[in-house]
Each structure stands twice: as C-alpha cells, then as structure tokens.
Amino acid sequence: MLGLNESWLAPVPKTWQVRKFYQTFRLKSGVAITSDRISPDDAFPVYGGNGLRGYTDDYTHDGTYLLIGRQGALCGNVHMVSEKIWASEHALVVYPTIKLDQRWLFYVLQTMDLGQYSMATAQPGLSVDNLSTLRLPVPPTELQTKIAQYLDLRCGEIDDLIAKKRSLLALLAEKRSALITRAVTKGLDPTARTKPSGIDSLGDIPAQWEARRLRFVGRAQNGINIGGEFFGKGYPFVSYSDVFKNFELPQEVTGLVESSDADRNRYTVRSGDIFFTRTSETIEEIGMSSVCLKAIPNATFAGFLIRVRPYPNILLPEFSKFYFRNTSLRAFLVKEMNLVTRASLSQTLLGNIPVLIPPREDQEKIAAFINENLAALNDVASNIENAIERLTEYRAAIITKAVTGELEVT
Incomplete structure (x- = not known):
C-alpha cells in the first residue's frame, strides 16, 4: 500500500x-x-x-x-x-x-x-x-493504457484466486452463523422440553428459558454527540467501526476524543454493555452488536451507537456477544426497520428486540460450546484469510510497481 x-x-x-x-x-x-x-x-x-x-x-x-x-x-x-x-x-x-x-x-x-x-x-x-x-x-496517456492492460491481465488472474477463497470463507461464515443461531435460540439439548415463547418470531423455546423484549432487559443510551474538531486526541473512544467489525469490543480502542468529565460519567463503557450500530446508509450495517467483556476506563462511545446496559444478573456477557449477532435477530431487524434517507435504529425499535434468557448455567454452557466449536472453524478461516492477505499484498505490489514506473510495461 x-x-x-x-x-x-x-x-x-x-x-x-x-x-x-x-x-x-x-x-x-x-x-x-x-x-x-x-x-x-x-x-x-x-x-x-x-x-x-x-x-x-x-x-x-x-x-x-x-x-x-x-x-x-x-x-x-x-x-x-x-x-x-x-x-x-x-x-x-x-x-x-x-x-x-x-x-x-x-x-x-x-x-x-x-x-x-x-x-x-x-x-x-x-x-x-x-x-x-x-x-x-x-505517465503519458499512451503508457497509462498499456499499464492498465497489463494490470487487467495480471490482476485478473489474482482476483480469480481471491474470489475462490472468498467463496470458501462465505461457506465457513454460514456454518458459524448456523452454529451460533441454533445454540442461542434452541439450546444444546435437542430432547429438552419446550414451551411457546409468546413471541411469534421465536416460536417454541426450551421450557426453562425466558423470553423478554430488550427494553425489559436493560437500559438504552445513545452515544456522545460532539464536533469533529474534538477527535484525534484525549480519552479513549469506542467508534462505529469498533462495534461493526467485532463480536466483542477490542481491549484497547484506537479512537480518541476530548471528552469532558460529564461526558465520561454519562457515556461509560463497562463490562457487559452491549453496543449497537444505530445509523447508516444501508440496513446491513444497522443493529450490528458488540459486547464489552472488560471495562474501558475513561472511555466514551460514538453518537452513531446505542449502548444497552443490562440489568444485573440477567445476561452473561459471553452469551450476549453471540446472542445479539444471531441470524434470526438480524432477520427481525431487517423486517422491522423503517428505511428513510439513511437507515436509523431507534431506541423504541431496539427495545422491541426479542431476547431469550436461559438460566445462567445454560448461558455459560452455550458460550463455552460455541467458543469450542468455533475454534476449529476460525483456524480454517484464518488460514484462508492469510492466503487472501498474501495474494492481496502481491496484487498491490504489482500495481504499485506498474503505476510508479518501477516495473517497465511495454
């Protein structure tokens, strides 16, 4: 690059x-x-x-x-x-x-x-x-065309290889999603007694589980609203990308903001907090969640996010990080989302999300089961991602050499 x-x-x-x-x-x-x-x-x-x-x-x-x-x-x-x-x-x-x-x-x-x-x-x-x-x-226009033709050929070959590997990653992602969704919505015992959840989109659930709307599980709070000139220095700041890209928040976020004492008291980031992306131009980016497993001192979070802080002793953070990324919940949001110029998730809609609450022992077992079974899939995915990264770097190196004249194209 x-x-x-x-x-x-x-x-x-x-x-x-x-x-x-x-x-x-x-x-x-x-x-x-x-x-x-x-x-x-x-x-x-x-x-x-x-x-x-x-x-x-x-x-x-x-x-x-x-x-x-x-x-x-x-x-x-x-x-x-x-x-x-x-x-x-x-x-x-x-x-x-x-x-x-x-x-x-x-x-x-x-x-x-x-x-x-x-x-x-x-x-x-x-x-x-x-x-x-x-x-x-x-370079001169004629050489621009020659460089483009050369890169079309070379990059086309690399892109074909990358596309095949991305197809494998997509299959692995589907497998991971199915594993997570099944575990967090149906439990680990297929023979367990069930009962009606009382929520149409959920159907029957294990008899020992509860079903609530999110507004009865925790308290929602929009993030800090502050001018762009305050960013880049100061105190830790949880950004939109931190949430969008991760099931769990990074232990060390890279964002910084000049927040006040009042800001840091109001927009805290504590263990167990669940963050949701609130606004975007596409629905695919809305309602993506990330869970804080370890408090980030002095941190605040972006206004494009909503923090839900669960009431005590309801949700295990390790369970939450999987539950709020399950595909059935994503389907619920897609169905309910009201799109305007930019997709926006309101606290009212977020509060209506159905939440399944297994007994704490079940939450622990489910989180452990998912982590254990994802490990092998993640290893395979990591190897493929490393291969894609190497191909991407090779592709970038070829382009850089061609467009800077280091590689002579005739």
Whole structure:
C-alpha cells in the first residue's frame, strides 16, 4: 500500500508528472436518494459509501465513471462503472480535468488505500478537501493504457484466486452463523422440553428459558454527540467501526476524543454493555452488536451507537456477544426497520428486540460450546484469510510497481 508520507512517488520516470488530485480531477458527491426508492428489482444500480446498495428506477450518471466511497465502514473503496447508475450522496464521483485512461486511474486510486485518510470522527468518512491535496504519478496517456492492460491481465488472474477463497470463507461464515443461531435460540439439548415463547418470531423455546423484549432487559443510551474538531486526541473512544467489525469490543480502542468529565460519567463503557450500530446508509450495517467483556476506563462511545446496559444478573456477557449477532435477530431487524434517507435504529425499535434468557448455567454452557466449536472453524478461516492477505499484498505490489514506473510495461 502507498504510504502516508508519499515516499513511493520518488523517483518517477523523467517523462512522468507528479500531480495533486485537484490538478487531475474533481471530486463531487452524488445525489441523495431515499431508501424507499431502492429495491432489488429495478433497472439502474445505486452506488453509495460501501459500493452497490441496490437498484432504482432512474439514474444520475451515464458513461464510465470512478466512484469512491465517501462515508461508511468501507469508505475509500473504489469502483469503476460503465453503465447508467445512480451515485448517492455517500459516494464521490471522479471527474477528470485532463486526458486520462480511467482504467489506469482506477488502479492508482485502488492501491492508494484511500480509507486511511478517513477523518477521526464518530463514523468513518472522507473529506474532499483532505483528498484533494494527495499526489499521484501521471505517465503519458499512451503508457497509462498499456499499464492498465497489463494490470487487467495480471490482476485478473489474482482476483480469480481471491474470489475462490472468498467463496470458501462465505461457506465457513454460514456454518458459524448456523452454529451460533441454533445454540442461542434452541439450546444444546435437542430432547429438552419446550414451551411457546409468546413471541411469534421465536416460536417454541426450551421450557426453562425466558423470553423478554430488550427494553425489559436493560437500559438504552445513545452515544456522545460532539464536533469533529474534538477527535484525534484525549480519552479513549469506542467508534462505529469498533462495534461493526467485532463480536466483542477490542481491549484497547484506537479512537480518541476530548471528552469532558460529564461526558465520561454519562457515556461509560463497562463490562457487559452491549453496543449497537444505530445509523447508516444501508440496513446491513444497522443493529450490528458488540459486547464489552472488560471495562474501558475513561472511555466514551460514538453518537452513531446505542449502548444497552443490562440489568444485573440477567445476561452473561459471553452469551450476549453471540446472542445479539444471531441470524434470526438480524432477520427481525431487517423486517422491522423503517428505511428513510439513511437507515436509523431507534431506541423504541431496539427495545422491541426479542431476547431469550436461559438460566445462567445454560448461558455459560452455550458460550463455552460455541467458543469450542468455533475454534476449529476460525483456524480454517484464518488460514484462508492469510492466503487472501498474501495474494492481496502481491496484487498491490504489482500495481504499485506498474503505476510508479518501477516495473517497465511495454
């Protein structure tokens, strides 16, 4: 990947230029679209901060364009489209101001890992102003085309290998999800007596278990609302990404915020707290949970999150981290979510989530069972992920050498 210090730019061949983004192309946000206009059945793809969101009945752009994700967990991703599409306000559209081969530019931007320039705020996001001063090496147009053709061939071979490995990861993820969902909703004894849960979406549950709505299990609290200038220094801060990417919160979060004493008293992060992602442009990012297994002193949490602090002696944190990620709960949220311009999870809807509460001994056994059975699956997944990482690094190295002139393409 290309470094923040841009040392990769020196030296470049004498016939090449080094240009800043704003000297090479304009970046402009797309057009807002409400989620009720997006469906899987319409004709025109909708691209947002994390790539393809779905389809709609109209388009904003017709032609070949590069799109950069502006906001969301995967901001900085780069897509090249050559069709009629709707670019949403969460995507940046690239408009070249000089003659460029767009395929070549796609490889350059993809390799620059633009996500590393996201602002240190409550939710990852890219600023046009911050990106505009980045620099890139620009060879003559004819050479741009040759580099793009070379990389199409080389990267295509690598991408095929990566795609096959990602398919294996997807199968493992399905297996993990099925294991977790079965254990946390039906228990470990298939012969156990059952009873009606009283909640239609749950059906029958083990006779010794309770079923409650989340509002009767704990107290909800939205996160801190503070200006972007306060981020990047100060006290620990649990970000949107910390929750979205992890079943359990990292022991050491990387985010920092200049929070006040009152903030740190109100938005605490304690063992057993359950955090949910509250808002995004897509429903897939909403209601993702992460559980704190060990308190983080002096920490606060993002306004894009909701913290639920369970009442004492109800939920074992090790059980919670699996229960609130089970697929039946995700299905419940997808069904109940009311989508507008941005998907948003209210405390009212969150409080209506059905929660199964086994006896504490059962919670301990279920957590131990899942951890034990996931270990082997996780080992296999880790090996595949390592292989993908090596292939990705090899791919990036090839692109970097080609687009900086280190590798001569003829």
